[in-house]
Amino acid sequence: MSAELFLAQDTLEGNNPVLNMAIFGLFVAVTLVIVLRASRSTRTASDYYAAGRAFSGPQNGIAISGDYLSAASFLGIAGAIAVYGYDGFLYSIGFLVAWLVALLLVAELLRNTGKFTLGDVLAFRMQQRPVRAAAATSTLAVSFFYLLAQMAGAGILVALLLGITSDAGQALVISIVGVVMIIYVLVGGMKGTTWVQIIKAVLLIAGAAVMTFWVLAQHGFNLSDVLGASADRNGDAVLHPGAKYGATELSKIDFISLSLALVLGTAGLPHVLMRFYTVPTARDARRSVVWAIALIGLFYLFTLVLGYGAGALVGADAISSAPGGENAAAPMLAQALGGPVLLGIIAAIAFATILAVVAGLTITASASFAHDIYANVIKKGEVDSKESEVRVARITAVVIGALAIVGGILAREQNVAFLVALAFAVAASANLPTIVYSLFWRRFNTRGALFSIYGGLIVTITLIVFSPAVSGKVKVDPETGEEVSASMLPLGVDFSWFPLENPGLVSIPVSFFLGWLGTMLSKEHDSEKFAEMEVRALTGAGAEKATQH
Amino acid sequence: MTTTERTLAPEDWERVHQSADFARLRRKLRSFVFPMTGLFLAWYLLYVLLADYAPEFMSTEVLGHVNVGLLFGLGQFVSTFVITGLYVRHANKHLDPVADKLRDELEEVAAK
Numbered sequence: 001m002s003a004e005l006f007l008a009q010d011t012l013e014g015n016n017p018v019l020n021m022a023i024f025g026l027f028v029a030v031t032l033v034i035v036l037r038a039s040r041s042t043r044t045a046s047d048y049y050a051a052g053r054a055f056s057g058p059q060n061g062i063a064i065s066g067d068y069l070s071a072a073s074f075l076g077i078a079g080a081i082a083v084y085g086y087d088g089f090l091y092s093i094g095f096l097v098a099w100l101v102a103l104l105l106v107a108e109l110l111r112n113t114g115k116f117t118l119g120d121v122l123a124f125r126m127q128q129r130p131v132r133a134a135a136a137t138s139t140l141a142v143s144f145f146y147l148l149a150q151m152a153g154a155g156i157l158v159a160l161l162l163g164i165t166s167d168a169g170q171a172l173v174i175s176i177v178g179v180v181m182i183i184y185v186l187v188g189g190m191k192g193t194t195w196v197q198i199i200k201a202v203l204l205i206a207g208a209a210v211m212t213f214w215v216l217a218q219h220g221f222n223l224s225d226v227l228g229a230s231a232d233r234n235g236d237a238v239l240h241p242g243a244k245y246g247a248t249e250l251s252k253i254d255f256i257s258l259s260l261a262l263v264l265g266t267a268g269l270p271h272v273l274m275r276f277y278t279v280p281t282a283r284d285a286r287r288s289v290v291w292a293i294a295l296i297g298l299f300y301l302f303t304l305v306l307g308y309g310a311g312a313l314v315g316a317d318a319i320s321s322a323p324g325g326e327n328a329a330a331p332m333l334a335q336a337l338g339g340p341v342l343l344g345i346i347a348a349i350a351f352a353t354i355l356a357v358v359a360g361l362t363i364t365a366s367a368s369f370a371h372d373i374y375a376n377v378i379k380k381g382e383v384d385s386k387e388s389e390v391r392v393a394r395i396t397a398v399v400i401g402a403l404a405i406v407g408g409i410l411a412r413e414q415n416v417a418f419l420v421a422l423a424f425a426v427a428a429s430a431n432l433p434t435i436v437y438s439l440f441w442r443r444f445n446t447r448g449a450l451f452s453i454y455g456g457l458i459v460t461i462t463l464i465v466f467s468p469a470v471s472g473k474v475k476v477d478p479e480t481g482e483e484v485s486a487s488m489l490p491l492g493v494d495f496s497w498f499p500l501e502n503p504g505l506v507s508i509p510v511s512f513f514l515g516w517l518g519t520m521l522s523k524e525h526d527s528e529k530f531a532e533m534e535v536r537a538l539t540g541a542g543a544e545k546a547t548q549h
Numbered sequence: 550m551t552t553t554e555r556t557l558a559p560e561d562w563e564r565v566h567q568s569a570d571f572a573r574l575r576r577k578l579r580s581f582v583f584p585m586t587g588l589f590l591a592w593y594l595l596y597v598l599l600a601d602y603a604p605e606f607m608s609t610e611v612l613g614h615v616n617v618g619l620l621f622g623l624g625q626f627v628s629t630f631v632i633t634g635l636y637v638r639h640a641n642k643h644l645d646p647v648a649d650k651l652r653d654e655l656e657e658v659a660a661k
Contacts, residue, residue, distance in 0.1 A: 086607075086618055090600055093625045097593045100632055104582040224613030231614060240608040241600040241618050252601045259597045263590070282648075286640060293633050297626050440579075528559045531566035538574055539565075539648045541655040542557060 016340040017163045023348035028180055028355075031199055035184050035192035042189040045386040046544065048393060049116040049367045050277040051191035053546040057284040059198060061291020064275050066197030067360040068095075068266075068292070069204055069299055071153045071327075071353045072420050077300070078333075079326030081307020083316045085230070085238025087245055088307055090255070092300035094262030099296065101267040101432075103289040108282035109439045109537040115544055116277055118270050118431065119372035122438050122453075125529035126446040129377050134453040136372035138430040139270040141457060142423050143365035146271075147358060147400070149419035151178070151408025153327075154354045160324035161331060161347035171409045177355060178405035184359045185366070185397045193359045194278060200349075200356040205295060207349045208302040211330075214337045215309030223305070230311035238311060254500045258421060261504030265424030268431030271364040280546035309333055321479075358404060366396035418469035418488070421502050422460070429507040430456030433515045439537060442530055444519050451518025456511035463503035472496040556659045565651055574647040581639050589632055596621050 042048055055063070073095060080088030114120035119135035151174060158164050158173045184192055219225040230238055237243050245255035266272060276285045310319060310333040322328035334346040370393035375383045383389050434452045437444040464470060468487055472494030475486040485491040500506075536542055565571050600607055600618060607618030 086600075089619075089622055090597070093593075093596070093622055097589065097625055097629055100589050100629060101586065103633060104586055104636060222613070224615050227614035227619075239614060239616060239619075240604055242604040245601065246604055255601055256594075256597060259593075263593060283645065286637065290633055290637060293629060297629060301626065528563065532559065532562035534575070535562050535565045535571065535651070535655070538571070538578060539652040539655070541565075541652040542659075 016344060017161070019340055019344040020161050020347040023344045024351045027199075027203070027348055027352045031196050031352075032180075032183070034195045034199070035188035038188045038192040038195055042191055045116070045371075045390050047191065048189040048390045049274075049363075049371065051189070051194050053278060053280050053544060054191075055194060055278045055284075057279055057287025058291050060194070060275060060279050060284065060288035062201045062295065063194045063197040063278070064272065064288055064292040065205070065295040065299065066199075066201030066356050067271055067275060068296060069201065069353065070150060070357045070420075071157070071350055072149065073300075074204060074208075074303070074353055075153075075157075075327040075330050075350060078303045078306045078310060079319065079329035080244070081304060082230075082310035082314070082319050082329040082333075083326050084244040085234070085308070085311070086241045087243050089304055090241070090245075090259070091262070092303055094259050095266070096293070096297050096300055098263045098266035099289060099293045101264060102272070103286070103293065105439070106267045106273070106435060107276050107285045107289050110273060110435070111276045111279065111282045111285040112540045112543045113439075113533055113537045114277065116274070116371050117368045118273055118435075119368065119376070122434055122449055123372075123376075124438070124533045125526050126438075126449055127524075128381065131446055131449050131453075132372040132376045134450050135434075136368045136377075138426065138453050138457050139368040139372075140365050141461075142268075142270055142426050142431070143361045143368075143400075144403075145419045145426065146269075146423040147361045147365075147404045148407045148411055149423070150354050150358050150361070151404050152411040152419075154351070154408055155412030156324045156327055157347070157350055157354070160322075160328055161343075161350065170412060174408045174412070175405050177351065177358075178401055178408065181355055181359045181362060181404075182398055182401035184355075185363045185401070186394055190274075190278060190363055193356075193363050194275075196356045196359055200352045201295065203349050204353060205299055205302075207346055208299055208306060211309070211334060211337060211342075211346070212302040212305045215305050215313070215333070218313075226305060226308045226312060229313075230308040232312075234311050234316040238308070238316070250499055253505065254502055257500050257502040257505035260508060261421065261425040261428045261502055264432050264504070264508060265426075265428035268427035268435060269423070270368065270427075270431070271360045274364045274367065275360075282540045282543070306330060306333060310336075313337070362397050362400050362404070365400050366393045369393070369396045418464065418467075418501060421469075422464050425460045425464070425502060425504045425507060426457060428504055429460045429511040430454075433508070433512045437515050437519075438533075441519075442527075443525060444515070445522050445524040445526075447522035447524065448515045448517075448519030452511050452515030455514035455518075456507060459510050460503050460507040463498045463500075463507060466496050466498045467501050467503065468496050468499070469501040470496065473501075557655060561655065561658050565655060568651075570647055570651055574644065574651065577639075577643045577647070581636065581643075585632060585636070589628065592628060593625065596625055 046052055077088055077092050110121050113124055118139055119132040122135045123131040154174055154177050155170055158170045164170055184196055245251050279285050310329040313336045314332045319329045331343055331346055335343040370389050374392045375389045430453045434449050471487045471489045473486040474483050477484045609617045
């Protein structure tokens, strides 16, 4: 154990931070040039929010996978498979199957009824101001939780890949990442951001493909041999379900709860939904999802090989005790396979991933604030010019970017892994029921929408705050044998009463119920608007087309 | 803004909404997506429950080190790809032609 620990630190210190930074710098330089070029044709609100709706289905599909495959899914899932084996794989399946909800129930109908934001669709046949305010609140909440998780991840990567351990150094790198991201969003708008996602997705999937091929080549292109090699080194448990979630009855239920939030949350993530507005028609939205499913599916098949490959070639113990823990699996595997150059490339891709996902979240949150809150709630839909709306969106992007930098620096050493689960749980509880009801349920009305959005948001956040993810969870440090906190708050603070770390199992049904209850408690119903919405949703009549430049 | 945005009156939307073609389009959409959603969610939950509560069964080795759980997991990938393909075929064949026809009708009304 101690020899492996020494080795682990040695390998990661043996990486070449200058090389890593140079490759990442090249990515930033290339994408900045492209973003600057994209900015020349960004004039109207439709350009800024929806890239003039001029992306093709395949382009948008690649961008969706770029937006969706966050550092958490790249580093986190490969690491979870390397250390826990099969249970890490369970994650990726939920993330993939979720796309069928988007394909079958949401993507095309949303593209046909909305313009820029989730609020456009939810408020279509409701009272505009309250529903838009609610939609924006939940969009901002989900985006902020997700953003904070990404920025905290950036802090871990800085330590892991750049070898920067001082507080000031890490804060500086996080700030640089944040500033570059703000420039992308500010200058390039949705078009620039989309190109960043596309480039990043291609690099990420290509990088994963190369490593997968390499691992398979070392094992005679036999998946069973990769599994066997990992089992030989780390024990048979890595091949069986239960290493992570099978410990107690409670952890099993927690896993069901997580699975539910993953599969129902994706189609409610605002930054994913907003991507459907960047294509000219519903048919292109469908093609986007088909491409996204193909690429995301392929990528998760790669991570299966990468995870077990890292288990076999690096070893679960070495990964667990490396700086960054499980997140180090993919970089350590790259090091083991291709030395410092491959590690540099994978490290740069990991940074590019954070940059691209954070840019996507920021533009979504800023669009929602400017379009829903500023233009429709504050100005009551009578904005003097679309330019002032875009100006507000740009200012919001800077504010959100600044918050992300500060949050990222503060959350750097915190255990904030639960934030991604929280973002998915809110998306599945507050957003998805409201979207499904609005699109398919004739009777649904304003009060129903407010009940399901605010109800879902409040229930989910309350359950998380009083869950073991925030306080009261204790684990024993394997090195020292001492008890340490496994929650966000330190040891000794315990106000948890909700036993699950993932609230989805309770919050999702409660939100569906609240949406129904709110609807039944109000007589309001606009059948004319419903007819219009349904005809628009199914036929695409009157939907905004691509703008010509 | 497209021109249709301003010129279509509530009666136009209502008329299409009441039409037999639209009813057929809605039926063709719902009769595919609702059962399919139920099916893949059930299939996914079955997988999650088996991994959770039947780990011995899932650990049964089938081919070398490839066990039932892994095959089930890969089966989720396959089913996702297959359902995607089926939906695209269904939409191309049964949804798009009717949707195009109704949209053209509405856009003609709007252009008058």
